[in-house]
Amino acid sequence: MSNRRAFLGELIAEAIAILIVISFGCSVAAMIVLYDPNPYKNAYWGVCITWGIAVTISIYVTGAISGTHANPAVTLSLALYRGFPWWKVVPYWAAQLVGAFLGAAIVYALYWNVIDHFTATQHLTRAGGGGAGIFFTSPGLAVTPFKAFLDEIILTAFLMFGIFAVTDEYNTMAPQANFGALIIGLLVAIIGASAGNLEAWAINPARDLGPRTFAWLFGWGPSAFPGLPSYWWGPILGPLIGGVIGGGLQHLLIRPFLPRNKPVAGPN
Template sequence: MSRRQLAGELISEAVAVAIIISIGCSAAAMYLLYDPSPYQNAYWGLCITWGLAVTVAIYATASVSGTHANPAVTLALALYRGFPWSRVIPYWAAQVLGGFVGAAIVLLLYGPVIDHYNDLQGMTRAEGGGAGVFFTAPGLAVTPLHALRNQVILTGFLVFGIFAITERYNEAAPGANGGALMIGLLVACIGASMGYLEGWAINPARDFGPRVFAWLTGWDRAALPAEHHYWWIPIVGPLIGGALGGAAYRWLILPFLPARQRALSAAPAIASERGAQ
């Protein structure tokens, strides 16, 4: 691979995550900062906005890098689909950078609104005022360790679904370019059903990139290390969940796909014909 091609892929990954964060965290700002919130009684709108942000990112960048846009997805692809291990760390770095840039765009848009919200609430950024715009935290009755388990499960669902949607032997998968929309809807469905648990990070770059940006722009210890040192949970949980979700698809579904079985059955015959020639 040429350096130019690798650079293009890394730029693509950063742009994809920047798109997702710019749109998704802007929706989070509208949910949190306004009273009445446009999403307070229409939570599905928030979820579908995050999902469509993922869809837009895929359509914009998939031809260059495949749009992993998530370190957990990159890890799963390296484990089960032959993605080169030498590109895993560079992809992760580009994805986190994209999250950082996306958060910067959100602050450019909503900075005055965040400050106004904090004034009304009698809070400061360092106390965590408006932090939910940028990064996740445990929800009602959720402890950090429970959140870790949740993130493993949620990201497992995500990667399992992505593998199903993109599997070439899955004859029920969406054709043409429909996969991007279905992956976006998958993200939205996870948020709609499980998002209140701890903000459905399901992506280390989605949480850590904006968290680092927030730490540098006034949120201080509210961002890093966060209450109960929560910062590592949306990193480790999704990485474990992505590996488990990919394994589940690899061992529970892929071996039994009829198209794959036909291809494996035909392979010896084709090899035999070529040998005879």
């Protein structure tokens, strides 16, 4: 296989990976937002595990091709600490954004009529934010945009710390074979279960920016950019910073002390 064809395969895999995540994740958000009573009112863990298992499925589908970053923060951290080629970073980011946008388009194809029914019966408009929570995140109760930005740094740091730990080739306690994909999915789920109501735990710039861009083009306008409140920047910068911090902490505080005589797995 030529290098060019192999790299094209990596980009396609990255787009498909996050398309899977967004298709299932934003669909479960639609189940919450558009229905009253929503089916997860007393079962929030179902929302979290849906997002988490979507991540797991995406890894099983594409991991052998691209390593399944599916997140610009992961790509940046791997370039900084794990030798991922810097020249691939921007193309991976672009593929991830395209995949997230297309995932949002799939969700819209499934739910557009329900969205219209919801906004009509609730006397809302798309531009005013009706149904916006399906596609992109925003600060929750008593959370300011800046506080949400800080939260995204902290939560993504936990995510990246965990990903680096699970995929570290010298970590003898890491899941063996292909079980790591499930653990990473559960990590996403547990972050959502413990802190999702703060600002919907984007922890991934593409997860928010791709669907937000789609929503902006399909009628949500100012509720998407700059957002209500003006928060579009938070789920982009916060996860990028948090990923660097979390990956760096694992790289500096844990990795140097792992046994080096018996590698057990290959890193993503």
